[in-house]
Amino acid sequence: MRPGVHVSPAGPDDLDTLVELCLTARTEAAVGAQLCTDDADRLRDQLGVLLGIPGGLILVGTVDGTPAGMLLARLVGPSLFTDAVSLNLEAVYVLPDARRRGLGHMLLATVAQQADEAGATDVYATPLPGSRGMQRFLARLGFAPAAAHRVVTTSALQRRLAHEGAGAARRPAPRGLEDLIARRRQVRESRSASAAVDQASVSITMQVNRAVQMRRPSASSSTTW
Template sequence: MVKLSAVRARLAEPSDLAAVLPLVRSARADSPLGPQFVAPEVAGLETHLRAWFEMPESRLVIAEVDSELIGLALLQCVSPGLLCDVPYLQVEALYVHGDHRRQGAGRALMQQGAIEAARHGAERIVTVPLTGARSEQRFFSGLGFSPAGSRRVAETASVLRRLELAPSATRERRTRGLDELIARRRRSRGLPETPARGVDLTALVERSQAESRSMHVNRAVQTRRSDPSSSTAIS
């Protein structure tokens, strides 16, 4: 058990879950992930909380002041795996009620979490990015945490749609770009924007590009200054 000032942090027990539930709802409402991940209310939240609590790798730490629950930390003990060679403790969420912040509750929760990490044999403690707020960054920096990677989010349907349409969409953009290039070249020469049927568009573009390169070379030759070292002095 850890005690800082009037704040006490400890591991939650099954009998604490009913009191933890309102705080979980507050944390969900305060989540920066918003509707992409978190709905204001969800059916069966108590069932989800109990199922999570009963998982062997889960650790629920709560902070109290005068028997009032004011904060929680959701922790996961992660064993070595294919992409990680050391055990670590992951802080999935660290939440303190708005009326009790800056009173040491966050530090008490993290201290109890660090004790659980040591008990688990975890060599690292990893925090999942929460709000990204400067106050949060300063809090974790003050405890010795440094940045490691970042997360991005996208709708599954959007990713599938882009993956399925990427080849055809790329071809369509290239074709549209080719048509626009041809139209600009023809306008610059006073020709109709739409070439006559049967014209090889690829050959037309290549010939136009070759003419452009030749024009730039001739212009460079005409404007090139003579090399003083090769000039002949006239006496």
């Protein structure tokens, strides 16, 4: 343990401190809206819920007795679809002035111990897009890419679905295998007909040329006027 750096489980008395840390992290993040709400009262209620639900984990870190970091996580599983237990890291944040003091490592070491005691086999983290510092930090600790996440607002998704649905209604239904075979047969027949027309044109041209040659006077004959 580094001098002056301490990590402990959060309690109800730490909610105001956690709200301040979350709001500070939100202003620092390029996409803060994906991190948390900017409504302090609502954020306090949400953090209180995380503290109270089974598997909810919140750690508070201090440097020289001053709150300087936090970790939000949740133990997940076993569930209907898996017997495995995993730890989901929702957020890890350290104030800029308190960085490079080992607080981030201590927060993760503490939660890793809790995950191990709970039988969690994997630890998942979802760093926000653009948080390169956190990406590098997690990579140094062995975190590897596991999946790609995409996000869309509910209203935007509904608009796109409505637009796609209207477009699908205007478009003809997808053709089945039989229609595909029929189209290919039509293409072959069209090509055969085109080839027959080309052959007929060549034959007619040859016949015309032959007839002209038969009517043309020979080169040795002469004409007198």
